[in-house]
Amino acid sequence: MDLPSPMERAESKPPETNVTLSPVPQPADRREKCGDDEDVERKLLAYREHMRSRDELIGLAKKVGLTEVRIAELSGHSRNTVRNIIKQIPDGQGDKP
Template structure:
């Protein structure tokens, strides 16, 4: 059975349970890793999107046409074309 302690902080009693705190920290770290992985996948998707936009531009397709076909704004297409 976990040992609980009570602390007073600014007149408020706070019950602490080290095992629950560890579980909560582990859960938060796990959620952070999941979000980090999603962000890495998004970055790869963005890179492939930009490559496709550049390829269409090289084939002579207009920014408006690319935007229309990809479901992006013309400004998004323009920014993609001007990235390094």
């Protein structure tokens, strides 16, 4: 049995099939999924406030003596994120009592 050479295989056409491809679904309008601009802005403002409280809570955890590793474990943030937040706390507020 002779196999076709790599060149012959590259030049040959794939066999015809009776497969019909369905159309690719198009994404829905993003506004429909996310809501209007004001709704998205309101959500972003709420997120910003949430992030501020996150930083304060991480600072408080450090102040009461939790290690950066433990804060990261409990908060679900990376140690680098926790470390960067603690660095931004004014002197004395993120240190151990």
